[in-house]
Amino acid sequence: MPDTLIWFEHEEVMNMAEEKKIRRIGILTSGGDAPGMNAVIRAVTRTSIANGIEVLGILHGYAGLIANDFKVLTARDVDGLLMKGGTILYTARCEEMFDPEYRQRAADNCRFLGIDGLVCCGGDGTFRGAQELSRLGVPCICVSGTIDNDIPCTDYTIGFDTACNTAITAIDKLRDTMQSHARCSVVEVMGRHHGHLALAVGASVGAAAILVPEDPGNFEQDVVEKIRTGRINGRNHHIIIVAEGYHMSCQQVADKIVEETGVDTRITILGHVQRGGSPTSQDRVMAIKMGCAAVEALMAGKAQRVIVLRDNKIIDIDIEEGLQCQKDLDRNLLEQCRRMSI
Numbered sequence: 001m002p003d004t005l006i007w008f009e010h011e012e013v014m015n016m017a018e019e020k021k022i023r024r025i026g027i028l029t030s031g032g033d034a035p036g037m038n039a040v041i042r043a044v045t046r047t048s049i050a051n052g053i054e055v056l057g058i059l060h061g062y063a064g065l066i067a068n069d070f071k072v073l074t075a076r077d078v079d080g081l082l083m084k085g086g087t088i089l090y091t092a093r094c095e096e097m098f099d100p101e102y103r104q105r106a107a108d109n110c111r112f113l114g115i116d117g118l119v120c121c122g123g124d125g126t127f128r129g130a131q132e133l134s135r136l137g138v139p140c141i142c143v144s145g146t147i148d149n150d151i152p153c154t155d156y157t158i159g160f161d162t163a164c165n166t167a168i169t170a171i172d173k174l175r176d177t178m179q180s181h182a183r184c185s186v187v188e189v190m191g192r193h194h195g196h197l198a199l200a201v202g203a204s205v206g207a208a209a210i211l212v213p214e215d216p217g218n219f220e221q222d223v224v225e226k227i228r229t230g231r232i233n234g235r236n237h238h239i240i241i242v243a244e245g246y247h248m249s250c251q252q253v254a255d256k257i258v259e260e261t262g263v264d265t266r267i268t269i270l271g272h273v274q275r276g277g278s279p280t281s282q283d284r285v286m287a288i289k290m291g292c293a294a295v296e297a298l299m300a301g302k303a304q305r306v307i308v309l310r311d312n313k314i315i316d317i318d319i320e321e322g323l324q325c326q327k328d329l330d331r332n333l334l335e336q337c338r339r340m341s342i
């Protein structure tokens with residue numbers, strides 16, 4: 001295990017790190033992957049090294065912490081990561097983290113590896129894991145990495161913008177063929193519990209209807225009637241966006257449209273393609289801001305915090321407090337889209 005510290009350039013910040021005894025930071029990515037996770041790894045690694053702190057990349061999320069599966073990250077290891085989708089550290093869902101015995105092992109391994117602070121990038125499940133580890137004495141800082149933008153405590157989650165753009169690009173292409181055949185297209189986008197992605201995508205492609213779990217609306221009025229009147233008014237194709245967690249499946253929505261209108265209807269499930277791809281500028285910049293803030297928080301002696309965007313400012317809040325926040329869908333936007341669907 002390497003124990004040499006890279007000599008620091010920023011003496012003041014370094015002194016602070018020394019004071020708080022931050023010599024080695026661990027970083028892991030966990031839960032579903034999101035574009036921009038690699039950019040977070042880069043930001044955390046470079047910021048740490050620039051401040052004389054060593055970085056261990058924990059592989060396969062919390063599973064790697066339990067199994068002591070890690071690699072040292074150098075500044076060169078993270079070259080080219082800003083534009084790369086996925087996560088070079090891999091991600092995983094790790095059942096053992098729900099077992100106190102394994103959580104203790106993960107915390108013990110942190111101590112054994114000399115990890116003075118851990119950056120955990122993922123969704124709210126990952127935050128819960130970090131909260132448990134913090135309780136066991138491992139200073140953890142969370143950074144959001146999830147395409148769903150469903151973490152209540154932050155206005156933005158890294159990966160959301162890229163996922164939106166991936167879906168929009170695909171649907172714009174779909175529209176061409178739907179128009180040629182005068183069809184209706186029902187497209188499922190990710191979002192098991194929330195419709196943030198479906199709403200942003202639906203608004204961006206000018207969908208005839210956006211079906212989300214938070215607001216089931218009135219199917220007859222919002223979908224069937226829109227298609228019927230649209231056809232009468234000379235609109236020959238329609239796009240319906242369905243969030244994965246809507247109470248009817250994409251197929252059920254399509255079947256109902258055919259049954260009620262007789263319009264030739266096709267389904268497309270975008271699926272995992274939404275998780276991939278090179279991050280957009282917004283996700284790259286956010287990864288830099290949040291990744292740097294995570295390291296700075298550890299250097300300032302903070303623990304059990306989550307880095308969030310609020311009112312366009314990057315701040316850190318207590319994980320516990322963050323997990324209790326509520327975030328509603330932008331119902332105003334949903335209503336505006338419904339009104340414009342004529």
Ligand code: ATP
Nearest residue numbers: 031032062093094097122123124125126128129146
């Ligand atoms: P996504 O939003 O993409 O689903 P996520 O981080 O919410 O990402 P989860 O599968 O919910 O994904 O959580 C990731 C991992 O965090 C879990 O596999 C588990 O290892 C850990 N974790 C989740 N909840 C807890 C908990 N209550 N206690 C301890 N660890 C947890």
